[in-house]
Amino acid sequence: MVRSLFEYIAPPLSSGEISSTHDVRGIHAVDCPLAQWITEMLGSGEHALERPSEKNLLKMRTYAEKFAAKSGTYLHPDHEVTDVVVEGLARHIEEVGKPLCPCNFYPDKAAEATLRRWICACDEMQIYKYCHCLLFVNPEGLPITEYLPDDHEGRQIYGLVTDPHPEKGRALRHRAGVPEVVADDAAED
Numbered sequence: 001m002v003r004s005l006f007e008y009i010a011p012p013l014s015s016g017e018i019s020s021t022h023d024v025r026g027i028h029a030v031d032c033p034l035a036q037w038i039t040e041m042l043g044s045g046e047h048a049l050e051r052p053s054e055k056n057l058l059k060m061r062t063y064a065e066k067f068a069a070k071s072g073t074y075l076h077p078d079h080e081v082t083d084v085v086v087e088g089l090a091r092h093i094e095e096v097g098k099p100l101c102p103c104n105f106y107p108d109k110a111a112e113a114t115l116r117r118w119i120c121a122c123d124e125m126q127i128y129k130y131c132h133c134l135l136f137v138n139p140e141g142l143p144i145t146e147y148l149p150d151d152h153e154g155r156q157i158y159g160l161v162t163d164p165h166p167e168k169g170r171a172l173r174h175r176a177g178v179p180e181v182v183a184d185d186a187a188e189d
């Protein structure tokens, strides 16, 4: 099951000040923090992580369901994918007070949490409607790539995936190319 989850997760956008050692394909089994976290969570070893509180899990689950409906996307048809991402977001609430995207590497999580760009729903989602964690996807479980720049990793990996509901979402579409933006419907406290 872990391998299939690795295969699901795409690397983040290599843009702005996000520091990433990931390449297009090498991330999944080597560096991806989410993959490492999945391994620990699903494993029975001594390093298995403590589960976030039910309160925070419910908070992020509810947020994900509401944002999916609002943005014209769907939660992943494989519920385990959604569960893993929701748990990662809830864990970040407990670690740094904000639901930072669990699919990125942050040199300094606390510093990143003071910014807006990778707090779910991140700038990339609000601008391009692209969720590299596969939390918000089309009915087939693919991330929407229609609005991404042609050279974006998401387009390279998934090809062109059209938006099933172009009338919804992309609240910050007008901010494409602007590195620091503020959205109104992030899962802030």
Ligand code: SF4
Binding pocket: 085, 100, 101, 102, 103, 118, 119, 120, 121, 122, 123, 124, 125, 130, 131, 132, 133, 134, 135, 136
């Ligand atoms: S919307 Fe952005 S922050 Fe939220 S799970 Fe998807 S990629 Fe991560």
